[in-house]
Amino acid sequence: MPDSYADLSRFYDLVMTSGYYDYDAYAQALLDRIGTGRGLLELGVGTGLVCDRLLALGPADLRLTGIDHTDSMLVQARGRLGGRARLLREDVLDMSFPSAFDVAYSVGGVWYIVQDGEESWLSSHLMEEEDNAAALANLAAAVRPGGSLLLCVQGPHRPHERPLPGGLVYTQHVDVDSEGRYTKDYYISRQETVLAHQRLRFRLFPMKTADQLLERYGFHFQSSDGVLWQYARR
Template identity: 80%
Template structure:
C-alpha cells in the first residue's frame, strides 16, 4: 500500500482526539476481548493512540506489536510509546510472522466494519479482492490457532466538517463508485487556506462476501457487541 497518511500525519492526532474516536472505550473493549492472552498485534498502529490507551489500562505484561506502512506515523508512535511496544514498518501483503500472536486488532486500520442499521460491510484499504485474501492469509499465519481478529465498527462514511482546537477546520469529502470503491478526501484548513490534503481509497465488501473471504483465510465470525466484531482463527 502507498504511504497513505503522509500529508495528513502532522495533524492526525489533532483530528483523532477531537471527538473522532473514543480511545478509552476502544481500549477497554479490546481488553475485555483479549482477556488473559498477552501477545497482541495492532494492524495500522498509526501514531499509537489506541496502543497507548491499551498499554495504560491493560496488564503490565501485555506484549504489543504495532505495524504500519507510513513512516511519519510510525515516527510519532515511537515518540509516544517508547519501549513499551515493538513497532515495525510492515505491509500486510508482505508480513511474515508465523504463529506469533494471540490476538490481532484493527481500529480503523487496514480492515474494519462499516455498519448502517441492519446492513454491514467489511471496509478495506486494499482495493482488490485477491490482495485482501493474500493479506488475510498472511495475518492468519501470524495468529496462533484459537486466536482472534478484532475489527472496530464505524458508521457510514459521509461528508462533514469539524472545528478543531486553534480554529482549524477538518473536512472530509466522500465519493463512491458502483463497485463499492470509495475515495475520501481529507482537508485541514485555516481561514479557508488548505494546510493539508490527503486522498485515500478503500473498498466496502458486502458482509456475505466478507464472511466468505475471511472463512477462506481461516477466520470464522464469533460475535459482535456493536463496538468490535470478533473473528476467531481456526
C-alpha cells in the same frame, strides 16, 4: 499499499482525539475480548493512540506489536510509546511473522466494520480481492490457532466538516462508485487556506462476501457488540 497518511500525519492526533474516535472505549472493548491472550498485533498502529490506551488500562504483561507502512506516523508512535511496544514498518501484503500472536486487531486500520442501521460491510484499504486474500493469508500465518481477529465498528462514511482547536477546520469529502469503491479526501484548513490534504481509497465488501473471504483463511465469525466484531482463528 500507498503511504496513506503522509500528508495528514502532522494533524492526525489533533483530528483523532477531538471526537473522531473514543480511544478509551475501543481499548476497553479490546481488553474485554482478549481473555488470557497477551501477545497483540495492531494492524495499522498509526501514531500509537490505541496502544497507548491499552498500556494504560490493561495488564502489565501485555506484549504489543504495531505495524504501519507510513514512516511519519511511526515516528510519532515511537515518540509516544518509546520502548513499551514493538513498532515495525510493515505492509500487510508483505509481512511475515511466525504464528505467535494471540490477537490481531484493527481500529480503523487495514480492515474495519462499517454499520449503517441494520446493514454492515467490511471496509478494506486494499482495493482488490486478491490483495485482501494475500493479506489475510499473511495474517492467518501470524495469529495462532485459537487466537482472535478483532475489528472495530464505525459509522458510514459521509461528507462533513467540523472545527478543530487552534482555529483549524477538518473537512472530508466522500465519493463512491457502483462497485463500492470509495475515495475519501481529507482537508485541514485555516481561514480557507488548505494546510494539508490526504486522499484515501477503500472498498466496502458485503458481509456475506467478507465472511466467505475470512473463512477461507481460517477466521470464523464469533460475535459483535456494536464496538467490535470478533473472529476466531481456527
